[in-house]
Amino acid sequence: MRGTAQVPASKSESNRALIIQALAEGGHLANLSDANDTQLMQRLLQDSAASEFDAEDAGTVMRFLTAYLAMTGRQTEIRGTARMHERPIGVLVDGLRQLGARIEYTGQEGYPPLRFLGLTPQPATDGEFAELTVRGDISSQYISALLMVGPTLPQGLRIWLTGKVGSRPYIRMTLALMQHFGAQCRDLGEVLEVRPEPYQPTDYTVEGDWSAASYWYAMVALAPAGSHLTLPTLRRHSWQGDQAIVGIMEQLGVHTEFLSNETVRLTQVAPAAALRQDFTDCPDLAQTVAVVAAALGIPAEMTGLESLRIKETDRIAALQAELAKFGGGLTDEGEGVFRVVSDNFHVSGQEVATYHDHRMAMAFAPLALHGPLTIQAPQVVRKSYPQFWRELEKTGFTTDPAPAPVF
Numbered sequence: 001m002r003g004t005a006q007v008p009a010s011k012s013e014s015n016r017a018l019i020i021q022a023l024a025e026g027g028h029l030a031n032l033s034d035a036n037d038t039q040l041m042q043r044l045l046q047d048s049a050a051s052e053f054d055a056e057d058a059g060t061v062m063r064f065l066t067a068y069l070a071m072t073g074r075q076t077e078i079r080g081t082a083r084m085h086e087r088p089i090g091v092l093v094d095g096l097r098q099l100g101a102r103i104e105y106t107g108q109e110g111y112p113p114l115r116f117l118g119l120t121p122q123p124a125t126d127g128e129f130a131e132l133t134v135r136g137d138i139s140s141q142y143i144s145a146l147l148m149v150g151p152t153l154p155q156g157l158r159i160w161l162t163g164k165v166g167s168r169p170y171i172r173m174t175l176a177l178m179q180h181f182g183a184q185c186r187d188l189g190e191v192l193e194v195r196p197e198p199y200q201p202t203d204y205t206v207e208g209d210w211s212a213a214s215y216w217y218a219m220v221a222l223a224p225a226g227s228h229l230t231l232p233t234l235r236r237h238s239w240q241g242d243q244a245i246v247g248i249m250e251q252l253g254v255h256t257e258f259l260s261n262e263t264v265r266l267t268q269v270a271p272a273a274a275l276r277q278d279f280t281d282c283p284d285l286a287q288t289v290a291v292v293a294a295a296l297g298i299p300a301e302m303t304g305l306e307s308l309r310i311k312e313t314d315r316i317a318a319l320q321a322e323l324a325k326f327g328g329g330l331t332d333e334g335e336g337v338f339r340v341v342s343d344n345f346h347v348s349g350q351e352v353a354t355y356h357d358h359r360m361a362m363a364f365a366p367l368a369l370h371g372p373l374t375i376q377a378p379q380v381v382r383k384s385y386p387q388f389w390r391e392l393e394k395t396g397f398t399t400d401p402a403p404a405p406v407f
């Protein structure tokens, strides 16, 4: 395996930049992601008069747009796919209600769909900021959503975080982008503060997506000796926590060299005998790492996987079912510890179910380096990486059917 693979622009950065741009009422965004999640966010933000918004299966769209619609006082509704209606949103709705938003659940309490009935201006509190206490152990997206509307509130916002905070780097990314657009905000650990200073229209160029890059790392890890790959657009000084893939993959046999501040070259090194990794900060890397460790027969202990059960699918159950087809597994050792096991791992024409989850398709695809396999519903990749199958073909894989333009 040799060559260059293009990764998409970061969907997390793109979707934050779009919300902030809408609140800043200006600024040019370059290199927005072609991910469906981003294209969707862009379309919905342009459709300001819609009586109903469909966030489809995009968590960031559902959560960020909910805060945006609520705090701009819109009277409208938001819904999503059947799976989205199983992904909780109560923590965010509670926070927005405390800030004066009138929101109703039109289905099950605590879950989308939602109806927005307008905004009741809140009397100024004694303190400097409007204050919220928000638990951080379900999704960081609620916290990012609240932070981004913070500059528009008359008193700004102070958020006290409680519980184990997952996906922290995504909160830092939110604050960094807000600051880029002129917001005055501070990360004090358990407390996050946003001053009531408006955003300034500012330009921003979105960086390449480190979560998407993880699948190329997986391919280099599983490729024949002597393989190497170049990935442009990945920033050395990134706001994305999923850059953690650099350190994790070093242990799984992939070395990263920064050819410049925006290009990496991946080469092979000897892998470690075992891996222990906490995914609290980088949950989207878990599937990639589990599959590679199983395929290489490297015992891996994985922790911090709590949020995986409420993503596009129950990713723990999906990994367990699909790894088993190859002679691998993910065993629940209790107290939040999962172990990747593999016994005579072999790839010989198995069919991988993808559970409406782009990351299931992309995490299992690299196994094709060890034998033929079928990925069901390959179009799921459009959520974050529509060109994925095309890029695979460019680096020497053969897919049947060949990637269609819709991919």
Ligand SMILES: O=C(O)C1=C[C@@H](OP(=O)(O)O)[C@@H](O)[C@H](O)C1
Residues within 6 Å of the ligand: 011, 012, 013, 059, 060, 138, 139, 140, 141, 144, 166, 167, 170, 283, 284, 307
């Ligand atoms: O804010 C974001 O852009 C994201 C935060 C993470 O979600 P959680 O905070 O729910 O873990 C991550 O899994 C998701 O893909 C994108």
Ligand SMILES: C=C(OP(=O)(O)O)C(=O)O
Residues within 6 Å of the ligand: 057, 058, 059, 060, 061, 284, 311, 312, 359, 384
């Ligand atoms: C969990 C993900 O996305 P979201 O929560 O935004 O749907 C993901 O992209 O892996």
